[in-house]
Amino acid sequence: KNEVEQSPQNLTAQEGEFITINCSYSVGISALHWLQQHPGGGIVSLFMLSSGKKKHGRLIATINIQEKHSSLHITASHPRDSAVYICAVKSGNQFYFGTGTSLTVIP
């Protein structure tokens, strides 16, 4: 049983396309986190959400607490956005991670 499910697992897009990655969770949470992991392995925190919506440049993250669902949107995708995107939630003192969405943006 996975506390956090992401879809799709793999995504290929043409440069400039609008991209959506989904995350559903089954536990009560205090916060949800979107992480980006580049091919070299390094992890960068993109967003931390507990409600509503956040925007940073071409990235937008939304969360619906009632539906236990979050989405990460990338507008005007670029090849440098190619990475694995991981959804993580904090539930009590525990942290649970999705298996990640591997995004490839083709020029």
Add this chain to the structure above:
Amino acid sequence: DSGVTQTPKHLITATGQRVTLRCSPRSGDLSVYWYQQSLDQGLQFLIQYYNGEERAKGNILERFSAQQFPDLHSELNLSSLELGDSALYFCASSAPGGRYNEQFFGPGTRLTVL
């Protein structure tokens, strides 16, 4: 650069051995988290320390232990290593506060057990 440092970057060792991974948090951060990322299990939370005290425990095996020192750096000790312990080990740090704060990840230590 997140400001979190981890050493060593790579570690190759044999089954049955013991290794120590080191993490220095960002200046001023009191919390340190350890995570394991393996090919079959993905990212897993191991343990969290806050200002020297254990705060939360995740899927950490009994063969693994960690501590946070007075200067706030942390070490993760892995003993009786098995092939399945081969993974990327990340530490992350966050600023003081009781709530879930944004975490800054180190570059990771890649452990290979032969």
